[in-house]
Amino acid sequence: MRFDIQFLSFFVLQVEGKEGQTNKNYKHYQTLDEDEYEESEIKKFLHAEFGRTAKRKVEKNPGTEQPPTKIGTFLVEPGHELTSNPNFNLFTRLRAVDNKEDFKNACDDLVRSYLETSSVRGGALIITQAKLDTHFDDPFIFVMKCDFEQRIARISDERSLISEVEMAISARNMKSIQYPHMPEEGMIEEWELKIHQSSHARYFEDFLKFITYEQSIPEIVNERVMDYVQTYVEEKWPDATNLERQQEEHDLELWAASEKRDIQEKWEPQHVIEAAERIVEIKPEIEIKMKLGDTSIRGLLADYGYRLHIAKLGDHYAMVIEGDAFTFDKGFSPVELLQPEPFEVVARRLVDRANETPERDDDIPY
Secondary structure, three states: OOEEEEEEEEEEEEEEOOOOOOEEEEEEEEEEEHHHHHOOOHHHHHHHHHHHHHHOOOOOOOOOOOOOEEEEEEOOOOOOOHHHOHHHHHHHHHHHOOOHHHHHHHHHHHHHHHHOOOOOOOEEEEEEEEEEOOOOOOOEEEEEEEEEOOOOEEEOOOOOOEEEOOOOEOOOOOEEEEEOEEEEOOEEEOOEEEEEOOOOOOHHHHHOOOEEEOOOHHHHHHHHHHHHHHHHHHHHOOOOOOHHHHHHHHHHHHHHHOOOOOOOOOOOHHHHHHHHHHHHOOOOOOEEEEEEOOEEEEEEHHHEOOOEEEEEEOOEEEEEEOOOOOOOOOOOOHHHHOOOOOHHHHHHHHHHHHHOOOOOHHHOOO
16 A cells, blocks of 8 residues: 655644643644655655554454544534534645645644644654555545654764764654545545554544544443443332432442442343343454453353353352363463363362361361
8 A cells, every 4th residue: 555645744843841831832844745755764764654554453443442543533513514523624624735835834723733732742743645546536634743752862983872862753653643534445434534542642632622433342331231230220129219229229330430340149140141142232252351269261241151151159159161172372281181070070079169068166176
């Protein structure tokens, strides 16, 4: 995937001072047209990043709550056109210009808006209008941000050994915006853009105030589970003033807010299976993760009640996991040489152990 660069503007952002007393400014270094870019040093530094950015995998409903790469959709009030969205207009203007001066002026507006974000850091901001050489007459816009690298030095002569480098930047951990989003080569979505920000600071989400993002799979699952919980409470205690219901709702609030949660022993297995099936409809690969004692378990939610079972064993719990075959990681273990016992034998042994009466002090002979 090769992009032909039409225009590129290079800016340096300077952010000094502490939060609340920050001095922010920027300097425009140069705007290049297609011929100037081809002869420039920045092509060697940057050119591979355009294809890498366009090919970067992204899901509309990501599998983690804070994915580094997201699809954003322009927000539009009902009955209004895309042109009512200021962020859309900003990118549309950058796509439409056809000379260096107009491109530089449009970039100036973007940089000034970007500097208003609360978490912005110093670095290089590179804005590019580029065409995919195999598809489309309309260009793409790439906005790429490189933070300044700390403690960078270049090898100097034999006497001084190294010399300090000011304002060093790297393509590593580069943040980027691509508009429009290209789900597949040859297909574009003018309502969507793709952002990539590898750090925890959500620079571009602060900058693009009129963009919305779809919920992640964990967020959808959490919302569905809480809907089922609320339905369960309402069906069990229809009267909202019932003290038992109020206590149950309070307990469930504490449970939902806890970082580490224990099994609640409230629903019958079939109830859990039905709720899990409706959640799995969203995405069959939804995982379930838990710890039983010191053992971590990770599997598919769809397997609960079929290949994954939870049981009470006296005052403890037991988990039964079914599968066609074992796979062991590197590093030998004597367990790999096991001839497994019949399930009934193991189950009986566990039940017998759970039923054993603990030895009391007065049973111990002296």
